[in-house]
Amino acid sequence: MKTCQRSFNAGNEVIEDYYNTLQRYSTLYRILLSRAYSTETTFNQWNRIDLKLVNELGLTLTHLQKKNCWLEIDCHLLVEKNGHFSTCTEYQIACRPLQHDAWEFNSNSDIAGFHHDSEGDFEYMIFNIDEAFVSDPQQHYYIQIFPTCKPQQIIQAFPLVIGPIAIEDQQTTVLHSNQWCDNRVLSQGIFHACCVQEHTFLVIKENWELGTPGKMWDSALVLSQMFSDKIKSDPTRFKNHRILDLSAGTGCVGLLMAKLYKEIYGENKEYLPQITMTDLPHALDLIYQNRATNHLEGYTEIQALTWGNYDDVKTLLLKGPIDIIIASDVLYEPSSFSKLVQTLDWLSAAVKNIDIFLGYKRRGLSREDEQSFFQICAEKFHINILPIQPDNKLITNEGWIVGGGFSNIFKETGVNIYQLVRK
Numbered sequence: 001m002k003t004c005q006r007s008f009n010a011g012n013e014v015i016e017d018y019y020n021t022l023q024r025y026s027t028l029y030r031i032l033l034s035r036a037y038s039t040e041t042t043f044n045q046w047n048r049i050d051l052k053l054v055n056e057l058g059l060t061l062t063h064l065q066k067k068n069c070w071l072e073i074d075c076h077l078l079v080e081k082n083g084h085f086s087t088c089t090e091y092q093i094a095c096r097p098l099q100h101d102a103w104e105f106n107s108n109s110d111i112a113g114f115h116h117d118s119e120g121d122f123e124y125m126i127f128n129i130d131e132a133f134v135s136d137p138q139q140h141y142y143i144q145i146f147p148t149c150k151p152q153q154i155i156q157a158f159p160l161v162i163g164p165i166a167i168e169d170q171q172t173t174v175l176h177s178n179q180w181c182d183n184r185v186l187s188q189g190i191f192h193a194c195c196v197q198e199h200t201f202l203v204i205k206e207n208w209e210l211g212t213p214g215k216m217w218d219s220a221l222v223l224s225q226m227f228s229d230k231i232k233s234d235p236t237r238f239k240n241h242r243i244l245d246l247s248a249g250t251g252c253v254g255l256l257m258a259k260l261y262k263e264i265y266g267e268n269k270e271y272l273p274q275i276t277m278t279d280l281p282h283a284l285d286l287i288y289q290n291r292a293t294n295h296l297e298g299y300t301e302i303q304a305l306t307w308g309n310y311d312d313v314k315t316l317l318l319k320g321p322i323d324i325i326i327a328s329d330v331l332y333e334p335s336s337f338s339k340l341v342q343t344l345d346w347l348s349a350a351v352k353n354i355d356i357f358l359g360y361k362r363r364g365l366s367r368e369d370e371q372s373f374f375q376i377c378a379e380k381f382h383i384n385i386l387p388i389q390p391d392n393k394l395i396t397n398e399g400w401i402v403g404g405g406f407s408n409i410f411k412e413t414g415v416n417i418y419q420l421v422r423k
């Protein structure tokens with residue numbers, strides 16, 4: 001019996017060790033849902049939202065992190081009309097800690113957000129400032145949940161967006177307020193919003209059930225920042241370029257670039273680069289959904305491309321050579337390294353000065369595996385690591401991370417950007 005106990009404990013230690021290793025490189029936590037939310041509300045009605053805090057890999061806080069965790073959240077209300085997301089100005093949103101009845105389970109948190117736990121909660125209420133305002137049924141509302149900037153915040157978290165939420169007339173929802181016959185529609189839909197310029201957003205859906213292509217990874221956040229800084233400081237920089245977001249996952253980097261160009265040039269397509277997003281065939285649906293949500297069909301292309309498949313590469317190159325490749329967080333499976341480098345080699349064969357930007361951050365790969373990728377890569381490419389320094393002039397409230405996020409996403413996520421130059 002004793003032996004059994006010992007080996008059980010030893011097993012636990014191994015698991016704990018591996019867990020801590022995977023946690024070591026997590027700085028930016030994700031605010032996710034721990035329960036579905038109602039897609040309907042009425043004015044002046046408090047609505048409960050249950051949340052959890054996990055890292056990119058879906059792991060919750062360690063014991064020590066939980067002990068110190070104090071993450072207060074606040075909300076913004078966004079409105080979507082015809083694929084255009086902006087800050088809602090006609091209604092306001094308030095947020096408070098969960099108020100619970102005596103008979104109910106204790107709330108996990110005594111603040112709106114997370115306190116000593118990976119599970120958190122809060123309540124929100126939407127109210128109408130101008131009662132004479134008549135709401136437009138074409139409009140859909142989204143709630144951005146973000147960390148406040150209080151000094152007690154120790155955990156850094158990526159804001160979450162939920163929606164669409166319909167605001168119904170008081171009369172039609174009388175029945176809903178009776179919790180014993182609650183038949184409201186529930187949703188697990190999760191999104192992130194990037195403020196591209198004052199009060200205008202790109203909104204990207206995640207689907208964690210899809211696995212790796214269903215999430216926005218840290219390198220994508222850093223590359224998003226890098227490319228939006230470049231585009232904002234010189235909108236003509238990529239004029240007539242062909243840009244490839246290789247294995248785009250949610251499509252967030254390519255779609256962000258397209259959204260920035262749409263905001264800058266509108267229907268005038270003369271200055272637009274041609275932006276293509278590729279991924280494995282089963283991963284494309286999410287990119288199509290995100291493109292449609294933001295009405296960016298005329299600004300981007302989507303194609304299947306499996307690493308090592310020459311036919312896919314040929315199809316892509318039929319429309320002309322590629323000038324820039326963005327490869328965000330594509331190093332995680334050592335058995336695919338050769339096919340990935342082979343693909344980069346085929347794609348870059350036609351353009352002498354092609355720029356390849358590879359975003360990578362250490363997570364579960366061993367040093368040997370990491371080195372083996374760079375060795376294979378060095379046979380075809382010179383590898384430069386880019387200095388990580390954002391242009392201070394461009395630091396604003398814009399980007400994916402609002403509220404008490406990072407002061408410097410480049411430094412703090414642990415992501416490195418490598419520039420590969422063909423030999």
Ligand SMILES: C[S@@+](CC[C@H](N)C(=O)[O-])C[C@H]1O[C@@H](n2cnc3c(N)ncnc32)[C@H](O)[C@@H]1O
Nearest residue numbers: 212213216217220247248249280306307328329
């Ligand atoms: C960690 S995700 C990164 C997604 C996105 N670039 C980002 O940074 O958010 C890795 C991506 O590589 C894609 N991928 C994995 N194996 C692939 C293969 N053999 N060929 C093409 N894409 C692949 C996955 O579908 C996924 O979208």
